[in-house]
Amino acid sequence: MSLIPDLSRRHFLAGTGLAALGVSVGAPFVHAQSLRPVSFRLNYVANAGHAPYYVGVKKGFYKEAGFDVAIAPGTGSNDTVKLVGAGNDMFGVAVADAVLVGRGRGVPVVSTAVLLQQSPNVLASLTAKNITKPEDLLGKKVGMSSRSTVFAFWKAFVKETKLDESKIQFSDLGATASSPVLIAGTIDATITLATNEIVALREDGVKLNTLDLGEYGVRSYGQTLFANDSLAKKDPALVHAFTRATLKAWEFTMANVPEAIAILKESVAETEVKKEIAKWAEITPRTKALKGDVAFGSQTAEGWASTYATFSSAGLIDTAFDPASIMAKPA
Numbered sequence: 584m585s586l587i588p589d590l591s592r593r594h595f596l597a598g599t600g601l602a603a604l605g606v607s608v609g610a611p612f613v614h615a616q617s618l619r620p621v622s623f624r625l626n627y628v629a630n631a632g633h634a635p636y637y638v639g640v641k642k643g644f645y646k647e648a649g650f651d652v653a654i655a656p657g658t659g660s661n662d663t664v665k666l667v668g669a670g671n672d673m674f675g676v677a678v679a680d681a682v683l684v685g686r687g688r689g690v691p692v693v694s695t696a697v698l699l700q701q702s703p704n705v706l707a708s709l710t711a712k713n714i715t716k717p718e719d720l721l722g723k724k725v726g727m728s729s730r731s732t733v734f735a736f737w738k739a740f741v742k743e744t745k746l747d748e749s750k751i752q753f754s755d756l757g758a759t760a761s762s763p764v765l766i767a768g769t770i771d772a773t774i775t776l777a778t779n780e781i782v783a784l785r786e787d788g789v790k791l792n793t794l795d796l797g798e799y800g801v802r803s804y805g806q807t808l809f810a811n812d813s814l815a816k817k818d819p820a821l822v823h824a825f826t827r828a829t830l831k832a833w834e835f836t837m838a839n840v841p842e843a844i845a846i847l848k849e850s851v852a853e854t855e856v857k858k859e860i861a862k863w864a865e866i867t868p869r870t871k872a873l874k875g876d877v878a879f880g881s882q883t884a885e886g887w888a889s890t891y892a893t894f895s896s897a898g899l900i901d902t903a904f905d906p907a908s909i910m911a912k913p914a
Contacts (some may be wrong), residue, residue: 618651624688626681629854631862632806633676633780634847639832640847648828654850661685665810668692674825678702679804679890680732680899686909687900691812693911694887695826696880698833699805701869704736704776706794707713712771714792714811717744717799725884726754726770727761733774734853735897736796736803740774742896743800778865778870786858805869806881815911822911831879837867882910 625633636654645652653673657663660681667675668690676698685692687837708714714723717740720914727733741748754770761773762780766789774783774796781793783856797803808829815822836843840863870879891906 611618616747617649618646619649620644621650621652621674621821622655622672623652623657624663624666624675625657626663626675626677627658628823629654629846629847629851630654630779631847631859632866633837634843634859635836636676637837637847637850638836638843639828639851642829642832642835644832644835644861645825648824650828651827653704664690664692664809667809670811670813672811673814674808674822676806676808679733679807679887680894682807682809683887683891683894683906683909684732684899684901686904687902689902690910692809693812693815694807694882694909695807695815695822695911696830697804697806697807697882697886698808698870698880699778699869700877700886701797702736702775702803702805703776703865703869704733704796705777705781706740706772706796707765707775707781708772708792709765709768709793710790712792714772714794714851716795717746720746720772721750723771724752724754724769725772726756726764728757728759729753729755730757732894732899735899736774736801737892738897739893740796740799778862778869782862782865783858786861800905801893803893804886804890808880810911819912823913826880833870833880837863837870884910 592679623636625636627633636652640652640654657675660677661684663675663677664681664685666672668685674695679694679697679702682692682694712723714720725737727737731849756891761770761775762784764770765773767792777793777795781791784791808826810822810825840860844854844856844859847859848856872878887909889898893902894900
């Protein structure tokens with residue numbers, strides 16, 4: 584199996600488009616015997632947002648770049664960051680907050696591209712609770728784990744909306760998944776992923792209201808492609824090529840979602856095609872910035888600084904560092 588992208592200097596940090604990078608869809612394949620093995624770790628069991636990596640394998644985008652990529656499932660973004668930082672895997676995909684928090688704890692990883700310019704975290708509630716604006720949370724019960732990065736989003740949301748937190752009951756769910764507790768009515772609201780849980784629940788007939796945290800001033804990058812820091816320093820050309828090919832696979836997926844999900848199902852038999860296709864209606868818009876025109880895959884020092892501030896203010900960055908240093912240097 585193969586998976587790996589290839590990104591140019593400007594697309595790598597400032598962003599330009601793939602066409603400007605001279606990416607040719609008809610580029611000749613590299614002979615199989617010259618392919619370099621690459622290990623890539625997902626942040627969870629493969630679902631809609633992971634389809635591009637399987638597309639990269641199936642369509643030969645990674646092969647064109649000279650790679651034979653082994654894709655492995657993950658058990659959460661934090662674990663994926665640790666595995667890549669320890670050198671168990673060369674590359675990984677994870678939410679930006681996990682990459683930042685990991686760096687703050689001394690895990691040697693660097694971001695090579697930002698796949699989602701906007702965090703997919705939203706405040707969710709059953710429509711029966713009639714929570715349609717921040718003030719509706721007063722007198723209600725909000726639940727999530729206080730030990731997760733999702734809690735940082737909650738604290739940032741409270742701060743940005745100037746809510747009186749003393750008038751909101753907080754339930755620490757610990758390791759308990761929030762969706763079943765929400766559906767049961769034990770809590771009135773939680774923060775979860777618009778690109779995954781929200782779509783899945785709605786496809787199952789659950790009626791929900793959501794508040795997009797980004798629209799209330801909570802700024803954070805979403806999914807991030809990242810690499811082991813030592814690898815990025817030792818072989819920046821490899822990292823550059825991997826990133827560029829992955830962005831190419833993502834762009835193909837966004838233009839051909841049904842085909843991409845069909846490819847995913849070939850490798851992940853339990854894929855629910857209708858549900859996974861529906862998730863891309865939430866994923867694709869978040870590849871663009873909330874404001875302004877930003878090239879796909881680009882990352883900036885300012886963007887990382889905003890993301891860093893969200894988690895630093897919640898006390899999740901153990902050791903302070905320059906957020907700009909999390910960006911891999913171009914080849």
